[in-house]
Amino acid sequence: MHNKTLSELAAGLRAKQFSSVELTHAFLARIKQHPALNAFITISEEHALVQAAAADQRLASGDATDLTGIPIAHKDIFCTLGIKTSCGSKMLDNFVAPYDASVVDKFNHAGAVTLGKLNMDEFAMGSSNETSFYGPARNPWNTDCVAGGSSGGSAVAVAARLAPAVTGTDTGGSIRQPAAFCGITGLKPTYGRVSRYGMIAYASSLDQGGPMARNAEDAALLLQTMAGFDSKDSTSVDQSVPDYSAGLNDSLQGLKIGLPKQFFSSQLDNNMAAAIQAAIAEYQKLGATVQEVDMPNLELAIPAYYVIASAECSSNLSRYDGVRFGYRCQNPADLTDLYTRSRGEAFGAEVKRRILMGTYALSAGYYDAYYLKAQQVRRLISDDFKRALSEVDVLMGPVTPGTAFKIGAKTSDPIQMYLEDIYTIAINLAGLPAMSIPAGFIAGLPVGLQVIGNYFSEAKLLNIGHRYQQATDWHLQSPKGFE
Amino acid sequence: MSSQWEAVIGLEIHTQLSTKSKIFSGAATAYGAEPNTQACAVDLGLPGVLPVLNEDAVRKAVTFGLAIDADIAPHSIFARKNYFYPDLPKGYQISQFELPIVGNGHLDIEVDGETKRIGITRAHLEEDAGKSLHEDFHGLTGIDLNRAGTPLLEIVSEPDMRSAKEAVAYMRKLHELVRYLEICDGNMQEGSFRCDANVSVRPKGHAEFGTRAEIKNINSFKFVEKAINHEIERQIDIIEGGGKVVQETRLYDANKDETRSMRSKEEANDYRYFPDPDLLPVVIEESLKAEIRATLPELPDAKKQRFIAQYGMDGESAATLTSSRELADFYEQVVTESGEAKLATNWLTGDVLGALNKAGLEIGDCPVSADRLAGLLKRVADNTISGKTAKQVFDKLWNGSETADEIIEKEGLKQITDTGAIEAIVDSVIAANPGPVEQYLSGKEKALMALVGQIMKQTQGKANPAEVNKMLIAKLKG
Numbered sequence: 001m002h003n004k005t006l007s008e009l010a011a012g013l014r015a016k017q018f019s020s021v022e023l024t025h026a027f028l029a030r031i032k033q034h035p036a037l038n039a040f041i042t043i044s045e046e047h048a049l050v051q052a053a054a055a056d057q058r059l060a061s062g063d064a065t066d067l068t069g070i071p072i073a074h075k076d077i078f079c080t081l082g083i084k085t086s087c088g089s090k091m092l093d094n095f096v097a098p099y100d101a102s103v104v105d106k107f108n109h110a111g112a113v114t115l116g117k118l119n120m121d122e123f124a125m126g127s128s129n130e131t132s133f134y135g136p137a138r139n140p141w142n143t144d145c146v147a148g149g150s151s152g153g154s155a156v157a158v159a160a161r162l163a164p165a166v167t168g169t170d171t172g173g174s175i176r177q178p179a180a181f182c183g184i185t186g187l188k189p190t191y192g193r194v195s196r197y198g199m200i201a202y203a204s205s206l207d208q209g210g211p212m213a214r215n216a217e218d219a220a221l222l223l224q225t226m227a228g229f230d231s232k233d234s235t236s237v238d239q240s241v242p243d244y245s246a247g248l249n250d251s252l253q254g255l256k257i258g259l260p261k262q263f264f265s266s267q268l269d270n271n272m273a274a275a276i277q278a279a280i281a282e283y284q285k286l287g288a289t290v291q292e293v294d295m296p297n298l299e300l301a302i303p304a305y306y307v308i309a310s311a312e313c314s315s316n317l318s319r320y321d322g323v324r325f326g327y328r329c330q331n332p333a334d335l336t337d338l339y340t341r342s343r344g345e346a347f348g349a350e351v352k353r354r355i356l357m358g359t360y361a362l363s364a365g366y367y368d369a370y371y372l373k374a375q376q377v378r379r380l381i382s383d384d385f386k387r388a389l390s391e392v393d394v395l396m397g398p399v400t401p402g403t404a405f406k407i408g409a410k411t412s413d414p415i416q417m418y419l420e421d422i423y424t425i426a427i428n429l430a431g432l433p434a435m436s437i438p439a440g441f442i443a444g445l446p447v448g449l450q451v452i453g454n455y456f457s458e459a460k461l462l463n464i465g466h467r468y469q470q471a472t473d474w475h476l477q478s479p480k481g482f483e
Numbered sequence: 484m485s486s487q488w489e490a491v492i493g494l495e496i497h498t499q500l501s502t503k504s505k506i507f508s509g510a511a512t513a514y515g516a517e518p519n520t521q522a523c524a525v526d527l528g529l530p531g532v533l534p535v536l537n538e539d540a541v542r543k544a545v546t547f548g549l550a551i552d553a554d555i556a557p558h559s560i561f562a563r564k565n566y567f568y569p570d571l572p573k574g575y576q577i578s579q580f581e582l583p584i585v586g587n588g589h590l591d592i593e594v595d596g597e598t599k600r601i602g603i604t605r606a607h608l609e610e611d612a613g614k615s616l617h618e619d620f621h622g623l624t625g626i627d628l629n630r631a632g633t634p635l636l637e638i639v640s641e642p643d644m645r646s647a648k649e650a651v652a653y654m655r656k657l658h659e660l661v662r663y664l665e666i667c668d669g670n671m672q673e674g675s676f677r678c679d680a681n682v683s684v685r686p687k688g689h690a691e692f693g694t695r696a697e698i699k700n701i702n703s704f705k706f707v708e709k710a711i712n713h714e715i716e717r718q719i720d721i722i723e724g725g726g727k728v729v730q731e732t733r734l735y736d737a738n739k740d741e742t743r744s745m746r747s748k749e750e751a752n753d754y755r756y757f758p759d760p761d762l763l764p765v766v767i768e769e770s771l772k773a774e775i776r777a778t779l780p781e782l783p784d785a786k787k788q789r790f791i792a793q794y795g796m797d798g799e800s801a802a803t804l805t806s807s808r809e810l811a812d813f814y815e816q817v818v819t820e821s822g823e824a825k826l827a828t829n830w831l832t833g834d835v836l837g838a839l840n841k842a843g844l845e846i847g848d849c850p851v852s853a854d855r856l857a858g859l860l861k862r863v864a865d866n867t868i869s870g871k872t873a874k875q876v877f878d879k880l881w882n883g884s885e886t887a888d889e890i891i892e893k894e895g896l897k898q899i900t901d902t903g904a905i906e907a908i909v910d911s912v913i914a915a916n917p918g919p920v921e922q923y924l925s926g927k928e929k930a931l932m933a934l935v936g937q938i939m940k941q942t943q944g945k946a947n948p949a950e951v952n953k954m955l956i957a958k959l960k961g
Contacts, residue, residue, distance in 0.1 A: 079531045092530065099524055101531060198531040205760035233533050234762050312760055315563050318574020319528040323626070339567055362565070362755035371757060 002161040006218040013069045020069030024052040027071045039156040043116040051113040068111030073163040076117035079198040087200045088120040088132040091346040101198025102230045119153025122348045124202040127420040131350040140479035145404040148178030155182035160482040165213040171206045173424025176436035180399035180448020183438045186212040191431035192237035195230030201316040203309035206428040216465030220244035248466040253287035258392030262298040275447040279439040295384040300377045301426035307374035314358030382430040389454045399436045399448035435461045438474035489687045490715045493642035498667040499675040500543045506634035507534030522628035528572030540634040543666040553588025561762045565755045570613035580756040583607035592652040602641030647711035663808045682714045694728040710735040794824040810846045820857035851880045859887035912937045
């Protein structure tokens with residue numbers, strides 16, 4: 001049952017081959033069978049079974065959607081009414097939201113079943129899931145390796161077949177990088193396509209929720225439910241949502257693929273370069289043409305990103321002050337002590353580092369040199385993408401410089417860790433949609449191909465992913481022991 | 484102030500916009516609810532929640548901008564002002580910094596008969612913080628977030644005022660204006676209209692400003708005048724004593740009538756303003772400006788000039804009667820219904836406002852409605868009752884619900900117009916009072932008053948006193 005795609009599961013539910021309650025039990029059993037992966041922070045068994053029973057009734061009554069009765073799980077950054085939402089932090093280890101995030105609300109309305117909440121880097125700050133207060137999620141392809149981050153638990157859950165599909169969020173690569181490391185399909189939509197309401201903010205101008213699934217076809221079904229305007233999020237875009245499944249099989253004849261010169265520099269690992277070139281060759285077989293594009297400002301993406309994201313997070317995380325909710329230190333002597341100890345004791349090192357960097361970047365006398373300059377760079381990078389995407393339909397390249405690294409290998413060197421996101425970050429700065437799809441293996445660890453499209457071209461990206469997945473079987477591989 | 488010094492004053496006035504819901508959430512803004520019953524997840528700053536701008540707050544800000552002839556920014560931006568305080572739930576206040584919605588307007592004030600134009604640098608939208616409650620919690624602080632997220636328009640003047648008197652005139656003028664525009668209820672006790680003053684002094688004739696102090700939280704016209712005057716004296720004393728004024732924020736203590744230091748410039752927060760990424764730029768189209776401009780009411784200055792021209796009143800009466808939109812409307816209704824502009828002016832600026840003042844009431848709560856007052860004035864105008872009797876009738880209008888005509892009828896207050904009847908009484912009073920008659924005829928003019936009093940008493944005040952006087956003199960001298 002756990003190897004079926006979403007549409008196969010939906011068909012099985014409709015045909016009464018199994019009930020949602022049975023399906024939910026099966027996945028809950030798998031989750032409990034693999035606690036060492038540390039994919040889940042919270043398993044919401046009781047809640048899931050209530051939802052499953054309701055879904056079975058709805059299936060029987062005939063008003064089911066494509067997702068009714070399907071078990072999914074949410075990154076623990078999406079607020080869930082009545083179920084703990086920790087955001088991977090000690091700060092929110094005791095936090096139960098009195099509301100559902102808009103994304104969660106949409107899945108609930110569709111009749112999906114919430115298995116639980118998935119592990120993640122603390123407040124989504126990290127590229128390996130190692131900054132989680134709950135410890136790292138482990139990569140099922142090699143449990144000594146990181147799952148990637150920040151949506152590490154999400155990627156692990158799908159790769160190890162603990163959930164058929166899940167939600168994630170991506171601020172600088174947090175959907176695509178773990179998807180690449182764990183050999184699954186992850187899509188970061190256009191900024192504003194998916195509501196951020198109830199999705200705990202890291203860097204508001206970059207954060208975007210999206211689907212993580214076994215393949216593009218399943219990702220399309222998930223995105224269909226997640227996407228759309230939300231009056232509760234002023235930055236969500238009021239544009240109609242297309243049918244993401246309708247064009248999955250469209251021909252790729254004549255598709256113009258651009259390869260950013262800067263993505264294929266000498267820094268790229270040879271094996272990774274070869275894997276990506278092989279994937280692109282597959283697209284040429286499907287009728288696509290390839291040309292090089294120049295994006296001169298791409299190399300500025302990492303410093304610009306860490307200034308902007310840190311600046312926004314330093315402000316976004318000010319609300320965690322020990323006054324109204326979340327962690328509060330014992331016996332504060334006075335107000336300053338309450339603030340400094342509550343925050344000092346409950347935030348991890350990486351979160352503190354980014355708050356400090358962001359506070360510095362916004363300070364009087366430094367604002368122009370850092371924040372304002374970074375915003376100017378952001379504009380230049382967006383312009384690079386606009387220019388490139390006026391010449392070609394999509395851009396392709398690697399998701400990561402290498403495959404999943406060993407747990408602990410980069411924790412002592414933040415710069416090395418930040419460079420993990422070198423191929424993904426620029427896309428968030430530009431607000432474009434991008435997808436990671438499985439495209440091979442290096443030494444038994446998955447490789448991800450990144451496909452970047454123009455604004456609101458999610459349907460096209462999914463079509464490009466699906467056609468590739470019809471021609472290849474990388475996405476069908478299961479990690480050993482999790483088949 | 485010793486004459487060699489000149490004060491330089493600028494005011495920052497926070498007006499609470501009278502929207503039904505908060506500026507970034509759907510929670511209600513009504514004053515006086517139980518603590519924390521009007522604070523939703525957005526106001527509490529819970530994780531994941533997002534602000535959504537209240538359009539009515541934007542319309543009210545634009546209304547204000549148009550009324551002071553200001554520039555309305557076609558594109559303005561919300562920024563975060565970052566600081567930690569328990570009653571600031573998000574750890575930042577959403578405000579406007581670099582691109583405010585209203586810029587560069589002005590307001591004319593009148594002091595000692597002179598008109599002076601005060602520049603308004605900017606007016607920007609922002610959310611209010613909650614309240615810290617230090618009583619009742621035995622060493623702890625309670626937080627009430629009902630006020631958190633209430634829309635404010637912060638109106639910043641140029642440093643154009645040169646005395647406390649000018650500052651008060653400006654503040655009053657602004658207070659009058661926002662109420663005219665119906666964008667703020669102006670209730671100072673409830674904090675709907677609050678003032679911070681920037682004060683400095685310099686030698687007269689110098690162009691350069693002195694070092695300023697900001698006085699926070701002065702919430703009545705009386706306190707503004709006292710606090711500014713106190714601060715001017717304090718600064719002059721320091722300078723004349725050879726010291727230097729320190730740039731700082733000071734708090735006015737109304738009980739002690741003094742300002743005291745809150746924090747110095749060195750201790751001031753670095754607010755780390757940056758554009759709020761949760762909110763889009765506010766775009767004001769020309770069409771919206773035109774739509775709002777079309778709904779602007781007649782403004783106080785224009786109304787005042789019209790009252791002088793149309794009703795022939797003096798400037799002082801016009802200023803009084805246009806000091807609030809309600810009062811001006813009331814006046815015009817009385818005029819329309821009675822046809823008596825001059826009487827209406829005298830009665831409103833005199834008896835009616837006097838009675839309201841004494842009772843501590845606003846015109847909106849006046850027990851005598853405009854049409855009942857008009858009914859009274861009509862009877863004064865057609866001589867049915869005397870002015871003196873009218874005051875009695877007014878008292879009855881104030882305390883009851885009958886019309887003037889009903890009171891006059893019931894109490895028999897109609898003036899006697901039958902000269903025969905009055906003549907008979909005059910004759911009888913002359914006959915019965917040979918003493919005063921003698922005195923009057925021997926030149927004691929005062930004696931006449933005693934006779935008039937007698938006659939009025941016998942007619943129960945219903946005779947026209949002027950008639951009586953005339954007739955009496957004619958008879959005595961004839």
